[in-house]
Amino acid sequence: MTDLVVVGAGLAAANAVQTLREEGFGGRVVMLGDEHERPYDRPPLSKDYLLGTRERAGVYLHEEHWYEANSVELRLGSPVTGLDRAAREVEIGGGERIRYTKLLLATGSRPRRLRVPGADLAGVHHLRRIDQADRLREALHAGGRVVVAGAGWIGLEIAAAARSRGCPVTVVEPAPTPLHAALGPRIGGFFAGLHRGNGVDFRFGTQVAELRGSDRVTAVVTSDGQEIPADIVVAGIGAHPNISLAEQAGLTIDAGGILVDASLRTDDPDIYAAGDIAAIPSARYGMRLRVEHWATAVESGKAAARAMLGHEVVYDELPYFFTDQYDVGMEFTGYVSPGGHDQVVTRGDVDGKAFHAFWLADGEVVAGMHVNCWEEGLGGVRDLIQTRRQVDVRHLSDAAV
Structure with missing residues (x-):
């Protein structure tokens, strides 16, 4: 059997x-x-x-x-x-x-857990499982001041959800932009602008050092000494x-x-x-x-x-990710390691939140994404990544080509 x-x-x-x-x-x-x-x-x-x-x-x-x-x-x-x-x-x-x-x-x-004094206070959340989502959803519905530790994908999505619920939101991030290691400063800056335009307060170049409160969290203290009032703290620091x-x-x-x-x-x-x-x-x-x-x-x-079952299998799919934040829908494919690209090229209207972005290394596209460009999507981007052909940056950035 x-x-x-x-x-x-x-x-x-x-x-x-x-x-x-x-x-x-x-x-x-x-x-x-x-x-x-x-x-x-x-x-x-x-x-x-x-x-x-x-x-x-x-x-x-x-x-x-x-x-x-x-x-x-x-x-x-x-x-x-x-x-x-x-x-x-x-x-x-x-x-x-x-x-x-x-x-x-x-x-x-x-999820990686916050390992700082006060991390066991009520009002501190981690998000991976549905029961954790239930508790966070209930907390956001009740309202309060939200501090998110980490400006990665999960942290940004939680920030967007909290702002959509009308909660004041502060994001604490040690890097100089959101998604800095994943996307680099230019596209990270786009997401910073998106969230700032929706009322999010960023504290870059620092991290959560302590949580204060008696039974429930009331404040976050950062590594550079800032004290941020908080009723809800969410860890978005990876897994x-x-x-x-x-x-x-x-x-x-x-x-x-x-x-x-x-x-x-x-x-x-x-x-x-x-x-x-x-x-x-x-x-x-x-x-x-x-x-x-x-x-x-x-x-x-x-x-x-x-x-x-004994079938011949060769798994070699390109990584793919999507996110929805406010009025932005994004799809990303490919892989780019920190420092693994030498150029980022955009195509379309970045300020209007409808564009493609491409990460290049030695003239080849290694990763790409689109923001709100659902008609074109990622089909052509995948082809550029898989074929590894040299691209003309002028044509890549010109939406008329």
């Missing part, structure tokens, strides 16, 4: 089990999740669900009956505590052991991949994640990894990439499922 076990119950895991059934696999499929919620989509947690424009039922990936109807053993509230590669078994809380023929690790990430199970089992770790080949297989031929935790080789960039975005979870989960 073939038993396929999936550790994790997030986006990558849900797409994997769906693909297993769509591909005709008729054996046993077990999905083990440590949360008590069936698989759901995470992007809405910092976007429309947080805003209150999407209801809870709209975030789940499948209807509740789907798992039983497709003979998927969905075990919620079942954190995996051990992996015995020799016996091909995983152990869950309580000591129960489940045997596998093939195993997929799709354990996702957890850690959940790779401890793999480490304990002796799987190879690389680029901050679990080393896999192009078929998402680890160095154990019976174990695969997908989503946030997988360090996947990229032929385009000549390195391993570990990507914590929605599209990678979806597509790598599907690819891993096919590979587990």
